[in-house]
Amino acid sequence: MDRTTARTATATKVAKLTPLDEALFKPIHLLATICVLGGAYVDGYILGIIGPGLVMGQSELQLGPLSQGLIASSALIGVFVGGLIFGSLADRFGRRPVFFWNLLAFVVLSLLQLVTVGVWDLVLIRLALGLAIGVEYAVGTAVLAEFSKRKGRGVILGNFAVFWMIGFVCAFLVGVVWSGDNWRLLLATSAVPAFIVFVLRTRLPETPMWLKAKGRVDEAEAVVRKHYGEGYHIPEVVLGERQPSPKELFTRDNWRSSLYSGLFWFCQVGPFFAIFTFLTPVFDSLGIEQTTGTEIVLNLIQLAGAGFGLLLLHWLSRRGFVTLTFAVIALTLIALGLLPGTSHWVVFLFALYLFMAPAANNIQYVYPSEIFDTRVRGTGVGFSAAFSRISAAGVTYMLPWLMAEFGGSVTMLIMAIFPIIGLVASIAWAPETKETSLT
Template identity: 30%
Template sequence: MDVHTGVSLRANVAARLERLPMTRYQRSLFGIIATAWFFDSMDLGIMTFVLGSIKAEFALTTTQAGLLASSSFLGMFLGAAIAGMLADKFGRKPVFQWSMIFWGVGSLACGFATDVTWLMVFRVILGFGMGMEFPIGLSMVSEIVPAKSRGKYVAILEGFWPLGFIAAGILAYLTLPLIGWRGIFIALSIPAVFVFIVRRYVPESPRWLEEVGRDAEADAVTTRIEKHVIKANGGKPLPTPAPPINEMPKKQDKRALFAELWHGVYAKRTVMLWALWFFALLGYYGLTTWLGALLQQAGYEVTKSVMYTVYISLAGIPGFIFSAWLLEKWGRKPTCVLMLVGSACAAYVYGQVATAQAPVAQLIGAGLCMQFFLFGMWSVLYAYTPELYPTRSRATGSGFASSIGRLGSLLGPFAVGVILPMTGHTGVFTLGAISFGIAALVVIVMGTETKGRSLEEVSG
């Protein structure tokens, strides 16, 4: 009897993957995807720390600076929508690799921008690659890790975003006085060569291969995964797969149609996710992209504003860890609501103390609380979203939700640039708090729970 215990393929890839114990092999695949995610997050987060310097060099108004800060999110909007459909048609792995190439080239080009217009263009290219990578990375991890561990690992994957954000801040603090913002963008393009590691070691999703009718390849990939797991598990035999886990019958054309996101149970989920992503990202990026520049405008020098931003971002680490733990203990929906409500309250409080006259201890304390909930919110978003769609349209659904979120992230920094001269810091952070509150209300009214259920069970 072979490694899949004599069970036929259609009885099936999902059942075979779900019965696998978590071993160092799956964790190594996760680590590769998470590392790419980390580098991507550094490129996205760096604007928080260099926006003030760019604004000064090009003598930008607050509105122009807001447009620049928003430019990468235009690329992310396009990348997230396109990548999801491409990944459901051509596979997760090739699209993931192309995403890394786009953000690497975009980051390199940013370092050579001759004026702010070209810098915006290159940030759009950079954002396009980042927008491609995020939903595909989510789908890959969701389809490799068994249901009993899926929420935790997807949440940990998102935790590499605060780590990347903090690393970007440390890089800016150490190198901004030496190589300037241009040198930083050039340096951040180098990790794109990690694409060769992804190409060599990460397999295509067997769930996707089976879904599009490439049964022999799905069987071969699943068999290789099983062999690696047996080896990593000390040679112990695998448990017998559960009865077949079936989604809706495969469509003859093998296509994941956008229209399916609006059929049956998926329609309500799509409305909920789109609203959640839009308002959560409007609030998040409207605030965090401007954190360093706002502190500089309040009277803090560049190096202090960068370091204070790094300090408060450290709370993101326990924030995403706590969220990852709570996802499995308490559930997706209540954890999401908690993190959004906490973000709303903390953002409002931070807006009251983010001035040069406020004691530094108050500033950092309020900021720590805000970032704890903000990064915890991210963990839930990325764990929850891919669970609500079937394999055939998972990347498409996740991609469009992320893409709609990028509309919010596109609007947020620009809106801050417009309202800042009129309302000051307090108005900016009140806007963020309102956005998070609306997102929480949407989840309360329309959200569904997915804790502990296989992807196929959730799909119905």
């Protein structure tokens, strides 16, 4: 049989097989989903628990506005570095090894918070936790995208934001019911969910798409046979002998989509992390009366918003999603800045922001994974996550100072700059990737 005939026979055989991203639901789909969304929950919990922890430890640590901002933003700075480093490592050495060991880091670093004695050692531990969280953003979404079915992939990936928000809200609720003033033990509670997810990830294999992209076709097909059965083939992926480089994200053909992938995320999370980390001071600055009941209701509104975001992912195109949510959030923040603090509209508008911001966040874990090819997906998503944390860390660090210097109304107007930039960028650059096959 000559080479041409052999290629034809192979193509005919593949044509009779079902693409892996169209496979019927299998246990591996459930395992991958639980492993990734469990990591999202842990991320949200770790970043959320610092809010009540700082309130509880403020007197002992003698925290001022800038030191509060430094501790709160330190994990976000770590995410910036972690996204850049570990996304590239996952493209070079595999999703599984990077994705597996970062959960062990979560457990160890969470427990180390029990022995902190001052501001700077807490900052260093939170910075290291941020490095591990960067793995989840860069690698977790790539893993879930590569194990997901093509149809409905956006909704599945969007659940990353929902479970992140569930973790964030659970951290707040734990802080509400926490008895005593042991803020170190409160911070260390994140070790419990981290250990559970770590155990689950011991069962997750390498993704067949990454193996095929590396030319390890036999290993990829072995994973498919074990976890999917016979009759499936792995979709064509971008191959290359060279190791992926971040420079590939900024070639003539790729630079616009790569930059947009980081920029829209940058514009979403700057105000989000700052406002949600310092909800109590923001309430005070806007004249919103605080009770435990009010805070619980507002946190439930956040969860409802995250769920609503899944519906928007199903209903709207990717471009439609980002333009609509940026427009609504920008108008809401502008209105919060312009209305007097005693107005009942302030409570309504703030509730609207708490609803729409988590809804908008669903796209963060969908868009980048769809924009980048398999070969550079970890690098691309890692870059996007890292770029976004510039605003998340910077605005979170500055927010207590901004409110102390200028008040809540002016601060909300400053926050509105971010979604306005995001709206303009989305209209100009946002690609449409809904229900396209990964390459």
